[in-house]
Amino acid sequence: MNIPFTKMQALGNSYVYVDGRHIQLDERHLSPLAQAVSSVRTGIGSDGLILITSSQQADVKMRIFNADGSEAKNCGNGLRCVAKYAFEKGLVSDTRFQIETLGGIVEAHVHVRNGKVEQVTINMGKPRLAQKEIPLTSGGEETAIDYPLEVDGQRLYFTGVSLGNPHAVIFVDDVASAPVTTLGPKIEKHPLFPEGVNVEFISVRSSHDIDFRVWERGSGQTYACGTGACAAVVASALKEKVKKGEPVTVHLQGGDLEIVWDNDEHVWMTGPAEYVCEGTYFWPNGSKAQNR
């Protein structure tokens, strides 16, 4: 099966984007295709697959599949890339428009110079803080701030935040030495998180700067996670380390994002999005998947 694609990246968080105007994929193909394209050795090499289609309720719709084929409800870096793609490829003509995700509809605003989108701002909506909404198996209405977690015989404390997808934010002194690749995968699959979790190790450098590293559910260590950066600012504001209503720069491995949790509870994310390449992916297992 031949699949036209565009690879895009946002702060090094890269996805293969498939435009539903160019090919219609069967629902059964999406998860195996995400695994296939993500492989660095036998595929294109990415953190997952993003499908862009038309929407009944918004201007455009995004679906995101992690590198392991699991589907997530939201992706901040993916939203900025979808916004750039939608504007520059003519799916929308206004600089402000709506994108549907499985986690809800968000507002996108593209900042354009000479016809090109340089930065994108997304209103990511209100974070969900109740344990049952993150979700945690402990599951009530109460929040999970500095919630204890036993992993590998160690007691850690995390703050749980949902941006449509689940995040466990852990405060550390120095992100460079944080156990991202050792404890990250164990926390991701800890029984406390029935749907798994994205794990952020953060250090608040000042009231306007946060250092950040991430272990992403379904994709492992990545250079950046937009929803994770939003969760980091929300968790830091809940612990009064940064102020609500003031912009905070989150320093991720792939670069910086500006995040504001405003006084109406909405989280705003501003950052870049870039094209990498376009082409055709020759999917060897496509016909097998078709006959499954």
Ligand SMILES: N[C@@H](CCC[C@H](N)C(=O)O)C(=O)O
């Ligand atoms: N990289 C993303 C998040 C992608 C989905 C995540 N791994 C999940 O499973 O929830 C972002 O930029 O937000």
